[in-house]
Amino acid sequence: MTPPNALPDIASxxxxxxxxxxxxxxxxxxxxxxxxxxxxxxxxxxxxAPCIAACPTGIDIPSFIARIAQGNLRGAARTxxxxxxxxxxxxxxxxxxxxxxxxxxxxxxxxxxxEIGLLQRHATDAYFAAPGxxxxxxxxxxGKRVAVVxxxxxxxxxxxxxxxxxxxxxxxDDKPKLGGLNEYGLATYKTVDNFAQKxxxxxxxxxxxxxxxxxxxxxxxQLDELVRDFDAVxxxxxxxxxxxxxxxxxxxxGSRAAVDFIAELRQAESPAEVPVGRRVLVIGGGxxxxxxxxxxxxxxxxxxxxxxxxxxxxMSASGHEQQWARQNGVxxxxxxxxxxxxxxxxxxxxxxxxxxRLDGNKLVETGESFDLPADVVLRxxxxxxxxxxxxxxxxxxxxxxxxxxxxxxGKTSHPKVWAGGDCRAGGRDLTVEAVxxxxxxxxxxxxxxxx
Numbered sequence: 001m002t003p004p005n006a007l008p009d010i011a012s013x014x015x016x017x018x019x020x021x022x023x024x025x026x027x028x029x030x031x032x033x034x035x036x037x038x039x040x041x042x043x044x045x046x047x048x049a050p051c052i053a054a055c056p057t058g059i060d061i062p063s064f065i066a067r068i069a070q071g072n073l074r075g076a077a078r079t080x081x082x083x084x085x086x087x088x089x090x091x092x093x094x095x096x097x098x099x100x101x102x103x104x105x106x107x108x109x110x111x112x113x114x115e116i117g118l119l120q121r122h123a124t125d126a127y128f129a130a131p132g133x134x135x136x137x138x139x140x141x142x143g144k145r146v147a148v149v150x151x152x153x154x155x156x157x158x159x160x161x162x163x164x165x166x167x168x169x170x171x172x173d174d175k176p177k178l179g180g181l182n183e184y185g186l187a188t189y190k191t192v193d194n195f196a197q198k199x200x201x202x203x204x205x206x207x208x209x210x211x212x213x214x215x216x217x218x219x220x221x222q223l224d225e226l227v228r229d230f231d232a233v234x235x236x237x238x239x240x241x242x243x244x245x246x247x248x249x250x251x252x253x254g255s256r257a258a259v260d261f262i263a264e265l266r267q268a269e270s271p272a273e274v275p276v277g278r279r280v281l282v283i284g285g286g287x288x289x290x291x292x293x294x295x296x297x298x299x300x301x302x303x304x305x306x307x308x309x310x311x312x313x314x315m316s317a318s319g320h321e322q323q324w325a326r327q328n329g330v331x332x333x334x335x336x337x338x339x340x341x342x343x344x345x346x347x348x349x350x351x352x353x354x355x356x357r358l359d360g361n362k363l364v365e366t367g368e369s370f371d372l373p374a375d376v377v378l379r380x381x382x383x384x385x386x387x388x389x390x391x392x393x394x395x396x397x398x399x400x401x402x403x404x405x406x407x408x409x410g411k412t413s414h415p416k417v418w419a420g421g422d423c424r425a426g427g428r429d430l431t432v433e434a435v436x437x438x439x440x441x442x443x444x445x446x447x448x449x450x451x
């Protein structure tokens with residue numbers, strides 16, 4: 001066997017096949033029937049339940065949990081999916097620990113909330129395993145056509161609700177597969193067995209939605225053409241830009257966007273195909289940083305570190321996600337900002353950091369620096385909205401803080417255009433919130449088209 005110090009710095013197939021199967025299995029296995037019944041019976045079924053208020057899609061959580069306790073899993077799934085058509089995926093990836101479960105009144109009684117996310121998954125998984133008769137059907141055709149651009153959570157939710165309401169939908173996406181971040185941007189262990197595509201296939205089965213994949217706004221069609229040819233347009237464009245380190249061209253060329261690494265792993269036939277460094281550095285503090293660092297370890301990296309410029313309380317990755325990273329051997333270093341990419345013989349050898357601190361509310365450098373060795377540096381410092389594709393519709397759509405400005409129902413400054421998801425100003429970049437944006441916008445579009 002080749003000794004570890006003789007391995008290439010970046011290589012695939014570092015682990016035995018059994019290790020890959022174990023490492024990329026379902027990170028949080030589902031409840032069995034007995035566990036689900038017992039957990040459901042812990043719910044107080046509160047009137048005016050705070051968990052409902054904490055759910056961006058407003059799922060009637062006590063109602064679906066009561067149905068699980070009664071053994072009515074189809075009824076539980078209906079309650080979930082009526083409010084959140086991507087309730088199966090959200091049960092896997094939604095940060096319930098800072099939303100519905102944080103609001104659970106059990107926290108004040110036992111310091112342990114009802115496991116709402118796992119119960120939601122139990123109900124939706126049972127339904128998808130044996131769906132039977134359709135839960136949702138289309139209304140009579142309205143004669144109206146709506147273009148939905150972007151097949152991420154917002155676009156999918158909008159398209160489905162519009163189809164339910166009887167409108168003909170054309171769903172465009174620039175990728176070959178639908179799903180957006182659900183397909184390309186989540187850790188592989190969060191959504192196994194091709195669940196994202198199975199959920200989309202079910203969603204599209206309602207009919208009335210024509211799919212045009214590999215169609216990019218600004219390249220294959222223009223916004224002014226869509227506005228002309230359709231009765232309404234919904235934009236669920238996501239965030240196509242990746243923020244730069246700001247350390248010059250050499251640092252950008254020598255580092256890689258963490259979202260690209262995650263997408264490569266999600267689309268690989270096997271994790272064994274994906275190269276990984278022995279020592280991986282991830283710059284950032286969100287869930288993307290955690291997903292990239294943890295998966296680097298699971299691929300066989302000997303070391304993986306997350307470096308963040310502020311303290312743990314400022315990280316957008318939840319405490320649960322930070323703990324998950326540590327459980328998987330990731331080192332999280334706080335109060336340090338990247339200063340210089342280090343090269344040796346033209347190859348990445350590490351990163352120089354400068355220590356930071358708060359001076360009042362301002363982040364400042366202390367002047368003290370340190371170096372960390374690395375074969376791979378991944379950038380997970382946020383993404384940005386790329387506005388060029390929406391600039392050619394009469395006067396460009398109004399922006400706010402670099403994203404599309406809308407009202408509460410998603411309507412933009414153009415009377416025929418709505419927007420939702422990460423491209424919309426003021427959001428929290430959550431899958432569950434994007435679903436709500438799409439649903440609410442579809443209802444508003446329907447009302448406008450019938451006026």
